[in-house]
Amino acid sequence: MTIRGKACIVGAYEHPTRKAPDKTVAQLHAESARGALADAGLSLKDVDGYFCASDAPGLGALSMVDYLGLNLRHVDTTETGGSSYIVHVSHAAQAIAAGKCNIALITLAGRTRSEAQGGTVPRNWGPNIPDSPFEAPFGTVTVNSYALVAARHMHEFGTTSEQLAWIKVAASTHAQYNKNAMLRDVYTVEDVVNSPMISDPLHRLDCCVVTDGGGALIVTRPEIARELKRPLVTVRGAGEAIKGQDGGRIDLSYTAAARSGPIAFEEAGVKPGDIDYASIYDSFTITVLMQLEDLGFCEKGKGGRFVADGNLIAGQGKLPFNTDGGGLCNNHPANRGGMTKVIEAVRQLRGEAHPAVQVKDCRLAVAQGIGGLMGARHGSGTLILERS
Amino acid sequence: MPTMHQDRTITAPMVYPDSAPFWEAAKESRLLIKRCRDCSQFHWYPRTICPHCGSDATEWVAASGRATIYSVSVTRRAGPQAYAIAYVTLEEGVTMMTNIIDCDLDTLRIGDAVTVAFRDSDGGPPVPMFRPV
Ligand SMILES: [Zn+2]
Numbered sequence: 001m002t003i004r005g006k007a008c009i010v011g012a013y014e015h016p017t018r019k020a021p022d023k024t025v026a027q028l029h030a031e032s033a034r035g036a037l038a039d040a041g042l043s044l045k046d047v048d049g050y051f052c053a054s055d056a057p058g059l060g061a062l063s064m065v066d067y068l069g070l071n072l073r074h075v076d077t078t079e080t081g082g083s084s085y086i087v088h089v090s091h092a093a094q095a096i097a098a099g100k101c102n103i104a105l106i107t108l109a110g111r112t113r114s115e116a117q118g119g120t121v122p123r124n125w126g127p128n129i130p131d132s133p134f135e136a137p138f139g140t141v142t143v144n145s146y147a148l149v150a151a152r153h154m155h156e157f158g159t160t161s162e163q164l165a166w167i168k169v170a171a172s173t174h175a176q177y178n179k180n181a182m183l184r185d186v187y188t189v190e191d192v193v194n195s196p197m198i199s200d201p202l203h204r205l206d207c208c209v210v211t212d213g214g215g216a217l218i219v220t221r222p223e224i225a226r227e228l229k230r231p232l233v234t235v236r237g238a239g240e241a242i243k244g245q246d247g248g249r250i251d252l253s254y255t256a257a258a259r260s261g262p263i264a265f266e267e268a269g270v271k272p273g274d275i276d277y278a279s280i281y282d283s284f285t286i287t288v289l290m291q292l293e294d295l296g297f298c299e300k301g302k303g304g305r306f307v308a309d310g311n312l313i314a315g316q317g318k319l320p321f322n323t324d325g326g327g328l329c330n331n332h333p334a335n336r337g338g339m340t341k342v343i344e345a346v347r348q349l350r351g352e353a354h355p356a357v358q359v360k361d362c363r364l365a366v367a368q369g370i371g372g373l374m375g376a377r378h379g380s381g382t383l384i385l386e387r388s
Numbered sequence: 389m390p391t392m393h394q395d396r397t398i399t400a401p402m403v404y405p406d407s408a409p410f411w412e413a414a415k416e417s418r419l420l421i422k423r424c425r426d427c428s429q430f431h432w433y434p435r436t437i438c439p440h441c442g443s444d445a446t447e448w449v450a451a452s453g454r455a456t457i458y459s460v461s462v463t464r465r466a467g468p469q470a471y472a473i474a475y476v477t478l479e480e481g482v483t484m485m486t487n488i489i490d491c492d493l494d495t496l497r498i499g500d501a502v503t504v505a506f507r508d509s510d511g512g513p514p515v516p517m518f519r520p521v
Contacts, residue, residue: 122466131433132401132402133401133402133433134432134484137515138473138515139396139471141463144463147463147473148459148461148474151459155459155498196464196465198465199464199465199466200464201461245432245483247431247432247440248430248431248432248481248484249481250475252458376485
């Protein structure tokens with residue numbers, strides 16, 4: 001069975017807040033759900049499938065389903081870190097194709113900024129984690145896991161800090177047009193490489209923003225989608241994969257996207273060269289470079305050259321990416337960027353991105369995410385969407 | 389200006405039943421790793437079931453403690469001291485996470501030879517760190 005053409009995204013909503021000290025996480029989930037349903041022209045009573053990950057408060061989906069007053073026949077709480085919501089779209093399409101639900105709601109929300117949960121804070125995932133005794137004593141935080149990948153990439157392939165900086169430059173060039181973006185300054189390569197070093201070789205401006213906020217998506221079958229008033233954005237292919245340490249045969253030169261990507265492109269029957277717009281998870285600049293290589297937008301090791309000189313800037317480069325400003329400048333609620341990646345891809349395919357960054361005749365887009373720790377163990381989701 | 393290594397408070401590892409011998413050996417400054425009697429391969433981190441072949445015939449063996457740096461990053465803004473987090477590849481072939489200590493952290497390079505040096509954790513057993521040879 002394939003999910004190609006079996007489901008459409010008919011609602012997409014990015015919560016406008018970036019700091020919400022007076023809102024609860026459940027409220028942000030609910031406000032995001034309302035926004036996406038309104039965008040689709042549907043209401044909560046239409047929802048019969050719900051998808052969330054561990055940013056949802058409480059045990060799995062139980063608290064949020066109760067809070068929202070949903071009456072479901074399908075639930076899925078797949079957790080692959082920040083890429084979860086990309087995987088949720090694929091799982092929603094599978095459930096719809098199998099007749100398990102008709103209207104799927106996916107939500108994400110968090111208050112990481114108000115709760116000061118940034119990338120230099122040790123994560124506590126609780127007891128019984130098998131790998132934790134052999135990693136936690138060494139000061140593992142989010143940023144140094146990604147830094148170890150960047151350091152190795154520079155060693156193996158000669159990638160430079162200036163090349164990585166171009167990724168931030170491109171995101172910031174786009175973010176200036178987004179009135180909700182957390183950072184709206186346009187940065188130069190010099191700004192990035194002269195910003196404080198956080199964990200060699202990643203500088204402060206190689207990192208994403210820390211924001212409160214949320215987002216939601218509505219996925220449904222094409223017959224229902226055609227009755228709604230929104231442009232048709234159809235799921236064409238999807239892939240998912242998890243990569244760990246392979247029992248100590250650690251190889252930081254590639255990510256799980258090297259597996260999820262080809263699966264998605266094969267299902268979609270398209271090639272990287274066919275893609276008009278790319279949403280690429282950007283927790284750090286290196287995250288983008290790794291995924292671009294692993295999806296096949298350039299050869300392994302050539303990512304530095306590929307992203308340099310504005311190649312990711314809409315209207316300038318060959319591959320416009322993260323035209324909302326991405327996690328690097330716009331928004332990274334709950335420290336999880338997968339939701340906003342899908343939302344901006346939907347905007348581009350509908351022709352609803354900001355006019356300054358809208359890709360002309362955008363018909364095929366990829367939304368790609370890496371969640372967890374890229375240098376230790378992580379999950380990847382690849383989603384190929386088309387305007388039809 | 390060099391970034392000389394400074395001791396920092398090391399989070400105590402959780403000691404689980406399946407890796408208790410590892411931490412007992414650490415108290416004697418011995419680095420143990422696991423090998424599979426069925427497929428003869430080493431694995432890291434230590435577990436009871438071999439991740440390469442699924443056998444439960446795994447055994448503890450002493451590692452030489454000699455290694456080379458596979459990747460290293462000096463984390464400068466997470467806590468009061470800078471520290472070098474690294475992956476090092478042991479002579480036996482497995483790669484493990486650690487810290488590189490007792491040196492100018494700014495001089496560390498991928499490929500450098502290092503040797504194991506245990507450091508006390510905060511209320512727990514010593515943990516395996518590495519210093520340049
Ligand atoms: Zn084995």
